[in-house]
Amino acid sequence: MKIIKRIFLAVLILGLLFLAFSYWGVYESGVMAGKVLRITQKGVIFKTYEGKLDLETFGALKGTSPIASTFDFSVEGKEKEVVKQLESVSLSGERVNLHFKKRYVRFPWRGDTKYFITQVERSK
Numbered sequence: 001m002k003i004i005k006r007i008f009l010a011v012l013i014l015g016l017l018f019l020a021f022s023y024w025g026v027y028e029s030g031v032m033a034g035k036v037l038r039i040t041q042k043g044v045i046f047k048t049y050e051g052k053l054d055l056e057t058f059g060a061l062k063g064t065s066p067i068a069s070t071f072d073f074s075v076e077g078k079e080k081e082v083v084k085q086l087e088s089v090s091l092s093g094e095r096v097n098l099h100f101k102k103r104y105v106r107f108p109w110r111g112d113t114k115y116f117i118t119q120v121e122r123s124k
Helices: 002-024 080-092
Strands: 026-042 048-057 067-075 095-103 115-122
Touching: 026 067, 026 080, 048 080, 067 080, 080 115
Parallel strands: 067 115
Antiparallel strands: 026 048, 026 095, 048 067, 095 115
16 A cells, blocks of 8 residues: 555656746747737636737848748737737837747646747837
8 A cells, every 4th residue: 555655656756846846847939020910818718818910031032022931929918018018019009029938838827829929029
């Protein structure tokens, strides 16, 4: 019976360590540049902030139109100042640099994506 309890305790501790690592661990961090198309609050039970950044690659192909793609991101609920800045730049249409962290696992109470914006840097 002691062995079963020790095995159960070891599995429980390993599971908690894995959960903690996947919750707080950062897989990637960096900067994306573009224009914020939208920032919205979503959710019924878990209210999260979700946004979309328009990535315009200017000068990639000379003489042709810019190649447009988008980058979906989330903002953690505690980052109220970041949400205000994103709302401001989405209305103005200015180009910004968004500093982000990519997490290992997506949790529903954090956001719809693994990418979380930590800072908004306005282009000069």
